[in-house]
Each structure stands twice: as C-alpha cells, then as structure tokens.
Amino acid sequence: MRSYKVKFINPVVLLLLCLLMLHGCSPGSDQEAEKPAAIEEKRPTMHSVEMLQMKFYPIELKVKKGDKIVFVNHDIVTHDIREESKKAWNSSPMSEGQTWILEATETVNYYCSIHPVMKGKIVVE
C-alpha cells in the first residue's frame, strides 16, 4: 500500500515542479537574460599577454578585430613590443610591472627588440 501512495504523490510533485520551471522560463525572463549578451557582443574584448621569464604567454593569441591586448612585463629586465615583418609599430620600453595596450587590427608577428629571441603572434579571426 505504501508503494501505491508513493506512485500517487509523484505526479503531483512533478506537476508542481513543471509549473515552477515554466514560470522560470517565461518570455519576460528570457529577454532579460539575452540583453546583456547582446551588448557584450558589440564590446571589444580585453586580452592579456604576460611577459615572464623572457617569454610571451600565450605565444599565440587569437582575437577579434578591435579587441584590445594588454602586455604586462613581469620580468626583472626591460622589454618592448615591435611588429616583426615591416617594423610598422613598437611600444616604448617597459620596465618591471609596466603595461602597454594594443588594439588588434590584423594578424601580426611581434618580438621584443631588446631580446630578439622573444617572439609572439596575434591572430585576428
């Protein structure tokens, strides 16, 4: 008999749960959830590249056009960032703890002109 009661109660509980879930998935709440995401898509994303132990981390970074990249120097020694193929742009020297921001416009290879073995790449997708 006990098992019969359990079987009888379960559908009621399930119904209540369904009602609660439907309420939670109402059109009004959907719109509110989508709003921030729609705004987020238009904003440029901020990425970071860390200079640590004479290397760029990550060595290759994939971004979207217009995104911004913050380069942070964690090393004891001074570094800079220079576009490799045409030497089209470069940062000023960055000592320990200093940062520099680049806006991504195209795929580029770059390096540290002070320590030319340090190399990295930004891929604009």
Next chain:
Amino acid sequence: MKHTMITRNIGPVAITLSVLITFPGFSQENAKLSDPEVASVAVVANQIDISYAEIAKKKSKDPEVLKFAETMINDHTAVIEKVAALTKKLGVTPKDNDVSKKLLADAKKTKEMLGSKSGDAFNKAYVDNEVTYHKAVIDAVDGLLIPETDNEELKALLQNVVAALKAHLGHAEMLQKNMHK
C-alpha cells in the same frame, strides 16, 4: 652530500650566487664560501659581463653588437640590483674571496685579449666570449642551484635570472651566426 652542506651552510642569497663556483677553473671544492663571499662572487660575475660590454661600446661600430652590449649593461645591472636588494634583506655584506679574485683575474686576461683586437676581429671575439660566458653560468644555475634550492623566493629569482641568461645566450648566438654568414 656536498649539495646538502652548501644548502645548510649558506643562506638563500649565497646559494643564488654560488652558481659562479662552476665557472671554468673552479671545482666543487671551492664551493665552501660564506654568505658575504658568495654575494661578492655574484656581484663580481655580473660586473664582469658589464665590463666586457663597456669595452664593446668603446671599440665596436657594429650596430647589432652595440645594441647587444647595451642590453648586457642594462640587464646585468638589473640583476645586480635584485641581488643587492635580497642581500640587504638578509643582512649579507659582500666580501672579497679567492673565487671572486680568480674571476677578476680571468676577466683581466679576457679584457686584455679584447683590447688587443679591433674591427671585425673584435666583434667576433666579444660575441664568442659572450656565448662561452653565458653557457657556463646557465649550466651552473640550471644544473646545480635550482634543483638544490628549497627557498621559493630564491628559486623564483634563480628561474628569472637563468631565463634572462638563456635569452642573452640566444641573442649572442644569433649574432655569432650572422657573423659567420
């Protein structure tokens, strides 16, 4: 056992600096240095590479060699400042010793050799010496000191220093390769 003894007898900064005991001409038996003596060795070793770079700045007209020399001066000065800050924190005052004296004596010979050369011969001699010198220091720091170090602050400093030395070596080898083209 020898490594254990070194770790116990000298402080973290001393261990950092004792890397230089493996320079050519020094055996492990020379490793019994006090903290102030090891601090002296470390400072001297960095100063030696700065002194080579200063000679290069006076004698070379090659833009790439001059740029490398400038980097050596700036980077080794930065390392000396870090070491000095750590020795100050630990209350260690550098003291002359046989190892630092031997390093200086060897450096004197190298500087005389560099002083006797000019033009392309000087550039080649300077860059060749930079490759040899950095290889010796990297081997000592990487192979002996980092594995033996328990102090996290010291280990981090060693890793930063050896990374810088490896970048210097890579840079020097690039110059060396271009000279042989």
